[in-house]
Amino acid sequence: HWAQVIKDVSPPLHSELSRFLARLSRVLQGLPSLEVEKGAEVLRDLLEKGEQLEARARAEYNKSVGLLLSEVSSVRELLGKALSVSYPHDRFELEEGVKRLSEIEKQLQELRKAPAPFSPPQVHAELARIRALASQRLSEAVKPSEAAVMEAYSRLAAGSEHRLYLLHELVESISRRSGTPLEETLTTLYELSRKGLIKPLVKVS
Numbered sequence: 540h541w542a543q544v545i546k547d548v549s550p551p552l553h554s555e556l557s558r559f560l561a562r563l564s565r566v567l568q569g570l571p572s573l574e575v576e577k578g579a580e581v582l583r584d585l586l587e588k589g590e591q592l593e594a595r596a597r598a599e600y601n602k603s604v605g606l607l608l609s610e611v612s613s614v615r616e617l618l619g620k621a622l623s624v625s626y627p628h629d630r631f632e633l634e635e636g637v638k639r640l641s642e643i644e645k646q647l648q649e650l651r652k653a654p655a656p657f658s659p660p661q662v663h664a665e666l667a668r669i670r671a672l673a674s675q676r677l678s679e680a681v682k683p684s685e686a687a688v689m690e691a692y693s694r695l696a697a698g699s700e701h702r703l704y705l706l707h708e709l710v711e712s713i714s715r716r717s718g719t720p721l722e723e724t725l726t727t728l729y730e731l732s733r734k735g736l737i738k739p740l741v742k743v744s
Contacts, residue, residue: 540654541556541592541593541596541597541600541654542556542557542560542596543656544596544600544654544655544656545596545599545600546656547656547657547658547659547660548599548600548603548657548659549596549599549603552592552595552596552599555592556592556596559588559589559592562585563585563589566581566582566585597654600654601651603659604647604650604651605651607643607647607659607662607663607666608644608647608648608651609697609698610663610666610697611640611643611644611647611666612697613670613693613694613696613697613698614640614666614669614670614673615637615640616693616696616697617670617673617674617677617689617690617693618633618636618637618640618669618673620673620677620689620693620736620737621633621672621673621674621676621677621680622634622637623735623736624676624677624680624681624736625676625680629676629679632672632676633672633673633676636669636672636673639665639669640666640669643662643665643666646662647662674686674690677689677690681736684717684719684723684727685727685730685731687717687718687719688713688717688719688724688727688728688731689731689736689737690717691713691716691717691719692713692728692731692737692739693737694716695709695712695713695716696737703742709728709739710724710725710728713728
């Protein structure tokens with residue numbers, strides 16, 4: 540089962556599982572010719588190896604699905620911002636993107652509950668297409684530097700699990716991600732927050 544599930548998630552691990560299954564098949568075929576104790580020892584070794592491979596496959600699969608769900612959250616945030624600054628006649632494609640994003644999220648949630656074969660590169664490509672659409676609409680509505688900072692902020696927010704940042708840490712991180720100078724990043728964060736396009740929460744202590 541896991542050999543098929545992991546096929547497009549991790550081709551190297553799929554190959555390792557396939558080799559293990561082929562070896563297992565050969566051993567089982569030759570088992571009747573082995574002494575009982577020797578056969579039991581071989582089966583124990585194979586069982587241990589099989590359990591290790593299954594655990595690795597499960598971990599790799601869950602990691603892949605989790606990363607894609609985080610990407611969904613990031614793209615949804617970006618879509619919401621694009622919708623908030625788009626004119627009515629520009630909203631149709633964005634709204635279609637929202638629908639498609641919901642379908643992808645539902646699919647990933649189902650895959651997390653019941654592991655099944657799927658192609659992470661295909662899902663990632665679809666998310667990249669929706670992200671590019673949202674970024675394009677944003678770039679048309681805000682300055683290029685603002686769009687870059689906003690996208691960097693969205694990616695950071697999606698992957699940070701609501702951790703607290705010191706002000707300089709936040710500015711430096713977004714500056715690196717967006718390729719924007721520190722001073723410009725700080726000013727842009729202020730402008731985006733004032734416009735309601737981002738919501739950095741400040742705790743003074």
